[in-house]
């Protein structure tokens with residue numbers, strides 16, 4: 586999405602089955618996603634890749650404090666919120682599962698509200714003043 590947003594040419598390799606078994610051997614951590622740069626070196630970890638591509642294509646913060654704010658938002662959504670929903674993995678009791686989802690939704694709403702307050706008045710996100718976290722999250726989730 587970062588490369589598409591930045592208008593950069595890239596190969597989007599989507600694999601499954603035997604093709605994934607082969608691609609896995611090229612992944613530095615053995616998982617997906619991973620990126621192979623023009624110099625042939627491959628790197629993994631989605632957030633590290635996003636941070637790198639954001640910095641390379643002018644979507645990073647303008648200074649260390651802006652990067653701190655960006656990382657705070659990204660880690661809240663992509664680690665804490667994701668983990669809250671992931672807790673339902675392997676849970677077979679439907680009632681317990683519903684409880685986990687309810688808890689994750691409640692936490693998510695609280696965190697979104699807090700993050701929205703933190704970005705008000707900043708122009709850090711996609712260069713737009715006061716762009717709502719909800720807009721960004723919804724755009725990436727679409």
Ligand SMILES: N[C@@H](CCC(=O)N[C@@H](CS)C(=O)NCC(=O)O)C(=O)O
Nearest residue numbers: 609615616617618619629630631632
């Ligand atoms: N923290 C890593 C997680 C990577 C990960 O768990 N990838 C899974 C898919 S979501 C994977 O490659 N599973 C298949 C495998 O390990 O063979 C990231 O954000 O990139």
